[in-house]
Amino acid sequence: MKTKPFIVAGVVVTLILAGFVSLFASTSPDGLESVLLTGCDTADGEITGGDCVLEAAGEHEIGGVFADYGMSFLDNEILGASLAGILGVLLTLAVATGFFRLLARGKRPEPSGNETA
Amino acid sequence: MSDLALHIPTDVIDGPTSLAFAAIAVLAVGACVVMARRNLDERLVPLAGLATAFVFAAQMLNFPVAAGVSGHLLGGALAAALLGPWLGALCVTVVIVIQALLFADGAVTALGLNVANMAIIAAFTAYGVLALALKVLPRTRWGLGVAVFAAAIVSVVAASAGFVLQFWLGGEAVGQSFGAMAAAILGTHVLIGIGEAAITAGAVTAVAVARPDLVHALRGAPLAQARARVLKETA
Numbered sequence: 001m002k003t004k005p006f007i008v009a010g011v012v013v014t015l016i017l018a019g020f021v022s023l024f025a026s027t028s029p030d031g032l033e034s035v036l037l038t039g040c041d042t043a044d045g046e047i048t049g050g051d052c053v054l055e056a057a058g059e060h061e062i063g064g065v066f067a068d069y070g071m072s073f074l075d076n077e078i079l080g081a082s083l084a085g086i087l088g089v090l091l092t093l094a095v096a097t098g099f100f101r102l103l104a105r106g107k108r109p110e111p112s113g114n115e116t117a
Numbered sequence: 118m119s120d121l122a123l124h125i126p127t128d129v130i131d132g133p134t135s136l137a138f139a140a141i142a143v144l145a146v147g148a149c150v151v152m153a154r155r156n157l158d159e160r161l162v163p164l165a166g167l168a169t170a171f172v173f174a175a176q177m178l179n180f181p182v183a184a185g186v187s188g189h190l191l192g193g194a195l196a197a198a199l200l201g202p203w204l205g206a207l208c209v210t211v212v213i214v215i216q217a218l219l220f221a222d223g224a225v226t227a228l229g230l231n232v233a234n235m236a237i238i239a240a241f242t243a244y245g246v247l248a249l250a251l252k253v254l255p256r257t258r259w260g261l262g263v264a265v266f267a268a269a270i271v272s273v274v275a276a277s278a279g280f281v282l283q284f285w286l287g288g289e290a291v292g293q294s295f296g297a298m299a300a301a302i303l304g305t306h307v308l309i310g311i312g313e314a315a316i317t318a319g320a321v322t323a324v325a326v327a328r329p330d331l332v333h334a335l336r337g338a339p340l341a342q343a344r345a346r347v348l349k350e351t352a
Binding site: 029 | 124125126127128129150153154157158159160161162163164165166167169170171173174175177178179180181182185186187188189204207208211212215217218219220221222224225226277280288289290291292293298301302305306308309327328331
């Protein structure tokens, strides 16, 4: 497969994962979180009682309109989650590609036959 | 707290420890920038960008690992297998920074902690295990798959051990003893590591079949040739 179709196919798959498949992801706390929640009672992702490490956890320093992969200004949560995923992928792609292009600036592919291929 | 966050949230690890790991992470990422430049050429840039975006998407996909517990791909093993440990660690770092700054996922003050665990520790342990395993396993699709599988499990457990160390240094056990917590963290991450391993092995072997030259861990030895050689040997 040529590089360009490979990258395009990869980006399409990634957008589908973040914009659609992510809607079906498990909403249970992840491994780290669930252990840090041991000792607390929770309901709908909120700590309702007991003693655990996460009780001491503060609010996120920034928060923001895209906090927790949503769009707080949209009434539709599902649409917000999907769009936040798509936005995140496009932004990550842009930032990473820009950053790596900067790092690679002035470097050409090694000539073939070079052992560092 | 309004919503539960993934990654290490605010105020779980104390200031001095967070600061120390921020310094470690800055040094490590700086070393990655220098070293990644050696193998990075313009041809690799789109793949590195795609791998980074893929890790971002995959981190959104929590899969169940036990009753009421989920896990998600860390991506360090995937990025390291495709791009090498230096560039791979940079991919995951970009993801973690975007998550913390824009999506309130992982505290800003915990950036150093999260980068140290999920980018640095995960990418380098994965690459170490992968390089060792590829020395003994055949360079076939299966050999590569098994090597990547092992590398991914070890990388996730190692990353979680990084958190255990950070918590031992700068956390306060509540609701359970430190030992019980450490055992629970490591145990849960073995399960998450199995999920990570299955996804990573599938993704890397798929890339290796389509474009073996894009799998850094193969170092320019295409699988097709290896497979043909094995077939000839067994014939």
